[in-house]
Amino acid sequence: MAGRHRVVILGGGFGGLYAAKALRGQDVDVTLVDRHNYHLFQPLLYQVATGSLSPSEIASPLRAVLRNQKNARVWLGEATSIDAEARQLILKDGSVPYDSLIVACGAQSHYFGHDDWEAVSPGLKSLEDAIHLRRKVLYAFEAAEREPDPARRQAWLTFVIVGGGPTGVELGGALAEIAHNTLRSDFRSIHPEEARILLVEGETRILTTFPEKLSAAAEQSLAELGVQTRTKVKVTGIDESGVTLSGAAGTERIESRTVIWAAGVAPSGFGKILAERAGAKLDREGRVMVTPDLTIEGHPEIFVIGDLAHVATDAAPLPGVAPVAMQQGAYTAHAIVARLRGGNVAAFHYHDKGNLAVIGRAAGVADFGTFGFHGVLAWLLWLFVHLMYLAGFQNRLLVFMRWGFQYLTFSRGSRLITGWPLQGEQE
């Protein structure tokens, strides 16, 4: 007995999950392998980090998402290698055989060779990151409340965000709201509106993937919220007590106890494993070069999708956003099914449906290529799209309620300092 065609998917992010779902009802066995037991809605991670939403509202247990899909099972495990000849995915504690493999393990924070910055300037790629960052941000206000020395207090109240992409902009807007609205009545010794929020970007403008006009509008909105934007400035040093910037005007030191890394991501290290063990070629950043049908040269049974993939015939890689991964996941599923039926599918083509970013309360930017706009409408569109794609009806309703409350009362219900003490606390 040959058995059913076994599809193994590595990674339960947008790419992997949409691939699994697109295989529903097909005559294949699907195994979804992930280190975590949940699908994480990464675009809302910054809202956990800033106390708007609670972790479980943006994370759905993978087993719950796939419980009614009888041909799919979930495997909690960490992939360490691959045996491409024997068609086995090697896990830390076992192995999983496959006929088709879909590698969708995404990206992680990247510090451009400054790995020592990670300890003092956390990124925002996982739930643990978000809880860590939430603790760091909320603790800074607590420490400022207790600090009698004005200079040290100002360092606790200075927040530097490195990176002016959507995550940096969204974090900046959220921090400004916390400082100027949410916490306004919460402290007695400090005035949270004294907080200084700095958004640092190396390029000439923030939100470089948007048209110039919308970048300018976003910068204007941030300024109205009290976020200072610094463009054409490079970060040359980060340590526990602050950040060193270097620009046309020379070098500047900013004392800050909270430096947040939103500057760069690197593809998952599994790309390197595919290069070593399956002959995959990588681009300069470490993405896997794939054929137009998203497979590795010489291994038509290994698909690579999402942030980890770079289609070799494209000049530049597709942006590392959820819609690319989702479309590639669905494409891969269709390609596998078509092949099993003896057919084939055309090359993958990305349908860019537009680009959204939110800046704060009732402000956003929207870009649809031929036209773009900013303001309340873009913000509402952002809310709608994010609610729509959030997995699970219950989470959609809970998040909708949280947002409604927050809009009306400026409160943030999930402002908890949990976990273990950070470096620099209680000193």
Place this chain on the structure above:
Amino acid sequence: MAGRHRVVILGGGFGGLYAAKALRGQDVDVTLVDRHNYHLFQPLLYQVATGSLSPSEIASPLRAVLRNQKNARVWLGEATSIDAEARQLILKDGSVPYDSLIVACGAQSHYFGHDDWEAVSPGLKSLEDAIHLRRKVLYAFEAAEREPDPARRQAWLTFVIVGGGPTGVELGGALAEIAHNTLRSDFRSIHPEEARILLVEGETRILTTFPEKLSAAAEQSLAELGVQTRTKVKVTGIDESGVTLSGAAGTERIESRTVIWAAGVAPSGFGKILAERAGAKLDREGRVMVTPDLTIEGHPEIFVIGDLAHVATDAAPLPGVAPVAMQQGAYTAHAIVARLRGGNVAAFHYHDKGNLAVIGRAAGVADFGTFGFHGVLAWLLWLFVHLMYLAGFQNRLLVFMRWGFQYLTFSRGSRLITGWPLQGEQE
């Protein structure tokens, strides 16, 4: 200028928070000191541990709770000692002067001299405990799904709860629901209904604070849910692979990867500090013996309330439940205000409004001294009372929704394995 009377409250649990709130609008300065930035609704902690609720739904930021109380401020800090002569509470990083001090730091899990059990058999007193336990419980099912050896698999699917008080009973009922309903369709290799849930109690019956008839009803309800109750059995050993029980029938070894400690609590270690530094007397368990007005002999300005207090004239200490702490908190506030006005208050008297415990879906027990009942009505009453006392309208609504969803769909929205790997994972 003498300044206003300074009331310092140590601990933001039920006792401390109700004391602070009862001082609203009074001519005193209130400082509430806590290690955490939130008030934790401990009676619902087991629902976080079992994935029903998310941490932020049962924890309210103290600053948010007290933001409109202008005479109160919150101080994030850890008390390490006291200078009773100089009237200073000593923190890890400073000190806080007081005119009246209210010590309300509660209790912690207690292993009766077996501190090594803590690592393998976590208790349930903090949010971190609950997240840790949630991880442990959910991981056990994941590990069982991957385990080919039947005996080892059964050990992963065996859950032992030590202690048949309300927490143990509620945990047992919740675990049974998870195993038999929530996860029923989620796994492919294992059948979660094969899970074995054991509730171990050293006394002759569970829920010893309830009348015998209600204990029997609770045991019956648990049996219907598939929870085995073992009374008159002592735990003599706990390690990573299981638990050793000792009863009239001899010694028995049960292989289990998940042993949960719901057996005992001990008063906070701050009692010992009060004994050493302020001459307080302790009872055998470490509670502070207090006068009928809840102060320490010789220090009428130091109040001790809640789980840490034992009124010297009472035969037995009051039960360590929220209503006692709440009433003592309010009493203390009134006593301080009365004294400032030159008056005095009568001795503290606890009004026992009844006793509730929930066993599972639509089953509970209620005891009102002169009468008691069990079943759906007790369960509804439990739901109502817990919702009513939960801090914050937003949390009340969110929890209500979660419970509604869960009742209708058996789903548990907060089933996340977060945090760091536990001992025994990925082996």
